[in-house]
Amino acid sequence: ACLDAVRAAALIGTAQARAHGIRPVTPAGPAPPAGSPVRTLDEWEAKRALASSGLPVPEGALAGADEAVRCAETLGYPVVVKAVSASLPHKTEAGAVRLNLGGPDAVRAAVEAMSGLSERFLVERMVRDAVAELVVGAHRDPVFGLVITVGAGGVLVELLRDAARILLPASREDVRAALTSLAAWPLLTGYRGRPRGDVEAVIDAVAVVARYARAHADRLVELDVNPLLVLPEGHGVLAADALIRLTEESWDA
Known part of the structure; x- marks a missing residue:
């Protein structure tokens, strides 16, 4: 009986300690209107929005097909090239990502291969x-x-x-x-x-x-x-x- 009492006291003490750290959940503001049209930001827009709030993103630039190589050479190889479109939320499955591109020929080939997906490309420094x-x-x-x-x-x-x-x-x-x-x-x-x-x-x-x-x-x-x-x-x-x-x-x- 003594050990049961000690155990009960320990459980009560643990619960009380946790209760002191509990804070009320406060609403984060009103929810979006039901049925309102929804816009999906493309990757470039989403990253710019979060970067302006303080989230680190890879060094990169948005480019057209004829600008991708110049952007890659400015960043330094290797680079990543992605097709940019709000309709490509899952780029890996769509073949809209090329990784670890080590030179201008690889960048040109990547852009050409993804040209049917978008006319805009995100060129970023490769993180390895x-x-x-x-x-x-x-x-x-x-x-x-x-x-x-x-x-x-x-x-x-x-x-x-x-x-x-x-x-x-x-x-x-x-x-x-x-x-x-x-x-x-x-x-x-x-x-x-x-x-x-x-x-x-x-x-x-x-x-x-x-x-x-x-x-x-x-x-x-x-x-x-x-x-x-x-x-x-x-x-x-x-x-x-x-x-x-x-x-x-x-x-x-």
């Missing part, structure tokens, strides 16, 4: 030293409204389904707890001798996404950054791709 790929998104929950999601990203995001949800408003501790709950967390801590990921920069990136989502709560339908490339500790993160869908009402580019 990422230690992990994450997805960070904002979506609407029928009960809680805007909710932030973090998880394992890249092309395997739907296969692995390794994700955690974060209610708003969220502290850095909330984001860190969500990250540590992921099966992919060891990749950020130096898995099998690999460099540690820049966890603090990941938390900063989640904060930017949350801030953008709350600022556009009256129009935001969906936001996804996938993949968010996590670089070695001290070197930050980069949003390699982004998708934003907003209602057209009150649209302000």
Whole structure:
């Protein structure tokens, strides 16, 4: 009976400690009007919008087919070339991405191969030293409204389904707890001798996404950054791709 009492007291103490850290969930503003037309920003627009809010993105430029090589040479090889269109939210499946292009001939060939998909191309510096790929998104929950999601990203995001949800408003501790709950967390801590990921920069990136989502709560339908490339500790993160869908009402580019 004594041990049962000690156990009960310990459980009560743990619950009370957790209760002190619980904050009320506050609405992130009005939801978009039901049935309002929705506009999908293309990757260039989405990245510019998030970069203006403080999210790091790869160095790059928007170019026509005849400008792609010049942009690549200005950036320095290797580069990534992507076809840019709001109708290409899943570029890998559509063949709208060419990676690790090492010279002008490779860039020309990539642009020619994707010419049927778009007349505009995003040329970016290739990032090759990422230690992990994450997805960070904002979506609407029928009960809680805007909710932030973090998880394992890249092309395997739907296969692995390794994700955690974060209610708003969220502290850095909330984001860190969500990250540590992921099966992919060891990749950020130096898995099998690999460099540690820049966890603090990941938390900063989640904060930017949350801030953008709350600022556009009256129009935001969906936001996804996938993949968010996590670089070695001290070197930050980069949003390699982004998708934003907003209602057209009150649209302000």
